[in-house]
Amino acid sequence: MAATETFGEIIDGDVFKYYAHGCWNKSSSGKSVPIINPSTRKPHFKVQACTREEVDSVMESAKTAQKSWAKTPLWKRAELLHKAAAILKEHKASIAECLVKEIAKPAKDAVTEVVRSGDLISYCAEEGVRILGEGKFLVSDSFPGNDRTKYCLSSKIPLGVVLAIPPFNYPVNLAVSKIAPALISGNSIVLKPPTQGAVAALHMVHCFHLAGFPQGLISCVTGKGSEIGDFLTMHPGVNCISFTGGDTGIAISKKAGMVPLQMELGGKDACIVLEDADLDLAAANMVKGAFSYSGQRCTAVKVVLVMESVANTLVKKINDKVAKLTVGPPENDCDVTPVVTESSANFIEGLVMDAKEKGATFCQEYRREGNLIWPLLLDNVRPDMRIAWEEPFGPVLPVIRINSVEEGIHHCNASNFGLQGCVFTKDINKAMLISDAMETGTVQINSAPSRGPDHFPFQVKIVLHLPSCHKICVGCNTSCRTPFYRKQIQRFLPIKKDRKNSSFISTHHHELMTLVYIHIQ
Ligand SMILES: NC(=O)C1=CN([C@@H]2O[C@H](COP(=O)(O)OP(=O)(O)OC[C@H]3O[C@@H](n4cnc5c(N)ncnc54)[C@H](OP(=O)(O)O)[C@@H]3O)[C@@H](O)[C@H]2O)C=CC1
Numbered sequence: 001m002a003a004t005e006t007f008g009e010i011i012d013g014d015v016f017k018y019y020a021h022g023c024w025n026k027s028s029s030g031k032s033v034p035i036i037n038p039s040t041r042k043p044h045f046k047v048q049a050c051t052r053e054e055v056d057s058v059m060e061s062a063k064t065a066q067k068s069w070a071k072t073p074l075w076k077r078a079e080l081l082h083k084a085a086a087i088l089k090e091h092k093a094s095i096a097e098c099l100v101k102e103i104a105k106p107a108k109d110a111v112t113e114v115v116r117s118g119d120l121i122s123y124c125a126e127e128g129v130r131i132l133g134e135g136k137f138l139v140s141d142s143f144p145g146n147d148r149t150k151y152c153l154s155s156k157i158p159l160g161v162v163l164a165i166p167p168f169n170y171p172v173n174l175a176v177s178k179i180a181p182a183l184i185s186g187n188s189i190v191l192k193p194p195t196q197g198a199v200a201a202l203h204m205v206h207c208f209h210l211a212g213f214p215q216g217l218i219s220c221v222t223g224k225g226s227e228i229g230d231f232l233t234m235h236p237g238v239n240c241i242s243f244t245g246g247d248t249g250i251a252i253s254k255k256a257g258m259v260p261l262q263m264e265l266g267g268k269d270a271c272i273v274l275e276d277a278d279l280d281l282a283a284a285n286m287v288k289g290a291f292s293y294s295g296q297r298c299t300a301v302k303v304v305l306v307m308e309s310v311a312n313t314l315v316k317k318i319n320d321k322v323a324k325l326t327v328g329p330p331e332n333d334c335d336v337t338p339v340v341t342e343s344s345a346n347f348i349e350g351l352v353m354d355a356k357e358k359g360a361t362f363c364q365e366y367r368r369e370g371n372l373i374w375p376l377l378l379d380n381v382r383p384d385m386r387i388a389w390e391e392p393f394g395p396v397l398p399v400i401r402i403n404s405v406e407e408g409i410h411h412c413n414a415s416n417f418g419l420q421g422c423v424f425t426k427d428i429n430k431a432m433l434i435s436d437a438m439e440t441g442t443v444q445i446n447s448a449p450s451r452g453p454d455h456f457p458f459q460v461k462i463v464l465h466l467p468s469c470h471k472i473c474v475g476c477n478t479s480c481r482t483p484f485y486r487k488q489i490q491r492f493l494p495i496k497k498d499r500k501n502s503s504f505i506s507t508h509h510h511e512l513m514t515l516v517y518i519h520i521q
């Protein structure tokens with residue numbers, strides 16, 4: 001059991017409690033939800049199955065607590081966040097242990113997730129005091145037909161109760177990336193953690209509890225998304241939903257009603273490799289990008305589009321590196337570990353078998369034991385194969401051979417998941433033109449897709465990787481392509497293509513605070 005002395009109060013017998021009204025509680029349902037260890041496929045932890053009445057009560061507390069929190073001085077809010085960050089980092093080992101057991105995250109990566117989360121909390125606190133400390137002053141005569149007869153003062157105000165729903169693959173980091181910006185800007189938080197990853201999230205919430213946040217401001221309700229999810233997302237007490245995950249996000253957007261939505265959904269991150277690319281660099285990035293955490297990252301490389309003339313060489317280089325990957329339990333810090341659930345492994349297998357039937361070239365023999373799938377490179381993948389379009393969220397990398405750059409761009413843009421993409425070439429002019437043509441939230445030049453560092457905007461950017469390892473981030477999400485505007489449009493117009501450019505629905509985490517303005521005249 002992961003509960004050390006510090007975390008003793010968060011567990012009752014063998015069931016972890018849920019967090020509400022500033023303390024740890026048992027659900028009146030008397031029911032629990034098992035969390036299956038992906039490696040052993042046996043129940044490892046249990047969490048409370050919260051009831052609707054408990055959700056109602058949490059929403060009520062969150063509403064009350066938010067009112068006074070919004071009046072708490074910014075510097076005090078920041079101080080508490082810094083404290084929570086320090087406590088979280090102090091307990092990185094216990095929390096990482098949960099991640100290893102619940103989601104089979106390799107041990108080192110699990111520690112990194114916690115540390116990175118602590119840093120992100122502190123960063124949000126620091127940024128928050130600056131961004132929220134500023135307002136705007138407008139005069140009326142800058143608009144045609146007006147004299148200087150009106151003044152407008154605007155500042156940012158909180159939304160109210162933010163419902164945060166992160167996915168299993170970063171249950172701590174993608175929770176704090178919602179919690180910290182929401183709290184610094186004066187909102188309260190109701191967290192519904194993913195079932196796989198819930199115990200790590202509860203430990204993280206305890207760090208906020210220990211930091212001394214006011215009662216009711218932060219709550220964490222547990223239970224299966226399929227059971228309490230709709231009740232939460234359609235709850236009238238919710239003023240904003242910040243969601244990261246898969247298709248569930250689309251369903252939520254149709255049900256949620258008139259609340260701002262912050263959606264980070266799937267990705268079929270395409271990697272275009274040109275003839276002049278540094279193929280060693282490309283291969284190294286493909287392997288890291290596609291197989292780290294067994295491909296269970298929204299930013300994992302999910303399809304390689306390589307020019308035919310260099311395809312054989314690139315495939316060989318990738319294969320040589322795949323052969324060196326370690327496969328096994330997360331405790332041993334293996335590169336490839338069991339995928340999160342049996343159904344996930346079955347889904348991945350379905351994609352692999354479809355590719356086999358349709359004639360893809362298997363560079364390795366397909367091998368699976370339980371939830372553990374060995375890394376697999378599929379060459380000569382064609383557009384009629386499911387793997388060309390669907391997101392395996394597993395250690396399988398399809399390679400499509402292309403005869404022109406346009407063909408690669410066309411495939412990338414025809415995808416429903418335009419989260420990130422990358423291009424490998426030594427020609428910076430071509431790189432910029434291709435980046436511009438790729439309809440993805442982010443394009444990395446000469447590097448695999450990735451989210452971090454966590455203060456970079458997560459969309460509408462080009463990240464240029466210089467040979468000296470410097471990174472340059474070009475662009476930011478203040479343009480009219482930002483989800484802030486798109487989201488407004490999506491709230492009132494029919495969505496034409498549900499999943500097209502799903503990343504554009506996503507937003508830079510810190511923008512949560514800029515959604516509402518008040519105008520005093
Ligand atoms: N764009 C981005 O930034 C990222 C996107 N992702 C995407 O997430 C997916 C993998 O994550 P995964 O956790 O499997 O995604 P899911 O969409 O299955 O689940 C995400 C969260 O939604 C909850 N949930 C399930 N049903 C409902 C419901 N009806 N109402 C409300 N919440 C519900 C889940 O809870 P429970 O676990 O209890 O079912 C979980 O907390 C991939 O598609 C990946 O690309 C992942 C990371 C980042």
Ligand SMILES: O=C(O)[C@H](O)COP(=O)(O)O
Binds near residue numbers: 298449450
């Ligand atoms: O959840 C994900 O998959 C992430 O947002 C990707 O983050 P990473 O690129 O840092 O792994």
